[in-house]
Amino acid sequence: MALRGTNQEFGRPYNRRIVLESIRRFGPIARGDIAQHVGLTVQTVSTIVRELEEQGYILSVREEPKGRGQPPTTLRINPEGGYAVGIHLTPLGIDAALINLSGDVIESIHREAPSPTPDLAFEAIGAMVADLTGRRAGGRLIGVGMALPGPFGVESMSFVGPTTMAGWKGVPLRERLAAATGLPAFFETDMAAAAMGERLYGLGLQRSDYYYLYFSVGLGGAMVHDGGVLRGAWGNAGEIGHIPVVPDGEPCPCGNRGCLERYLSLEARGRWNGSDAEWVAEVAPVFRNAIAVIENLFDPETIVLGGLASPQLLERLAELAEPLHNSVSARKDRAAPRILVAQGGQHAVLRGAAALAVSGVLSPRFGQIFTAKRQREGDLLNGGDIAA
Ligand SMILES: [Zn+2]
Structure with a gap:
């Protein structure tokens, strides 16, 4: 089990996040079982659960009595406890979805916008978010998460060429997104958002170490390890699309x-x-x-093939890749196939982006430990100010 609690000083928001995540993944679940899953005392879990329940993020349900004694109370996510908006920006256009706490897509909209400029994109995003949130007037809006192609912060690779958002160099993404929507704002590479969406709502439910190959306008990937995305020193681990594979092959906008x-x-x-x-x-x-490169580098349980390409195309690719090369993954004792096609559905990126906003707001300090340079946010549950 990848989710473990901690007694460190920074632990409270982190513990709250993993308790909430345990309830989302395994609910309905009893307090004692959560404690066992995450390695915290029942008392600590009960304190967190009381807080989450008071805030309306979870519901407790009394089980039907089955004999003597008090039946246990189990906990589940309150789907209507809050909403987040997931945005997916690609060189082809903009997708946006209103997503509840259970990860259900309530509404989604698409806007054609080939290689949009930042001004055009943020204007459209503002209108799309207003449209979506207007359909759940009165619901609690937690925040907005945006996924877009990376890498970020690499002068000669970011925002260059047809597979990135050309012309977006130097754009303060978080500030612009917050200003356009009036919501606490977060951003992420599309491949990491997709891997996260798959982990929360697709195959990743049963797996904690796998490689997500993100087949999109470009090609990216993310190693999900212990339930989290491996990011590297600058958050760009996974730009597998720019691994040179053909000597003197096709020129790439990255210069190789x-x-x-x-x-x-x-x-x-x-x-x-x-x-x-x-x-x-x-x-x-x-x-x-x-x-073979991915398998020998990461030794994943399996490689999940997902992204914007149609499932049929991905299935066909997985079939034609057989017989696979020998690698450390060619084990007799393996349970999963070496390649699986993603099951998170067409909304994996949007759900991952929305989940980023949910965890970013509900346990901001946890997010900071793993994402460099993200601005410190207020802590919603502790009544802190949200810098929008
Ligand atoms: Zn390249």
Whole structure:
């Protein structure tokens, strides 16, 4: 079990987050079982649970009596306890969804916006968020999370070329998002948001160490380890699309030649004159190599193939990658297939982005430990100010 409590000084918001997450993943669940899952005392869990219940984030339900004695009370997420908006910005357009605390997509909207400028995008986002939140007037709005292609902060790679948001260099994303929506704002790379969405609502429910290969306009990936996304020193771990795989291959806007995403991405598919089937057959050898690289680097339980490409295309790619190369993953005792197609659905990125806002607001200090340079937020449950 990956969720463990802590007795460290910074532990309270962290403990609250993992208790809330345990309830979301395993509810209805009794206090004692939560304590066992997260390694905290029942007393600590009870204190946190009381707080979460008073705030309306969770519901306690008395079980039907089954014989003598008081039946136990179990806890579950209150789906209507709050809403967050997930935004997904791509070089093709903008998606937005209103998502409840259970991760259900209440409403979603799409706006065509090829390579939008920041002014155009934030104006559209402001209107989309107002539209979505207006449909749940009176509900508690927790915040907004935005996912967009990375990497961030690398002069010669960020916001350069057709697979990134060209022209977005130097844009203060968090401030602009907060100003456009009037909500506490967070942002994340799309691949990490998708991996998180899959972890919370898809295959990741049963797994804690897997690699999420994010097949989008570009190609990215995220190693989910112990239930969290491995980020690297600057938060950009996972830009697998820019691993050079073909010597003297196709030039890439990043300055290198033969980068993986020049062959394996929706952008590459768009440059191919032919059918999906022909394209998949063409790129299968490159994909097979990529799988061996990922497996030997990370030793994942499995590689989850997801993103914006259609499930049919991903299924076909997984099929044609067989037989896979030998690697540390070619074990006889493995339970899962080496490649699985994601089950988080088309909304994985939006749900992951919304979840970012929920955990960012409900346990801000926890978020800071893992994400450099995110601005300190108020603590909603402790009555702190939210800097919007
Ligand atoms: Zn490149």
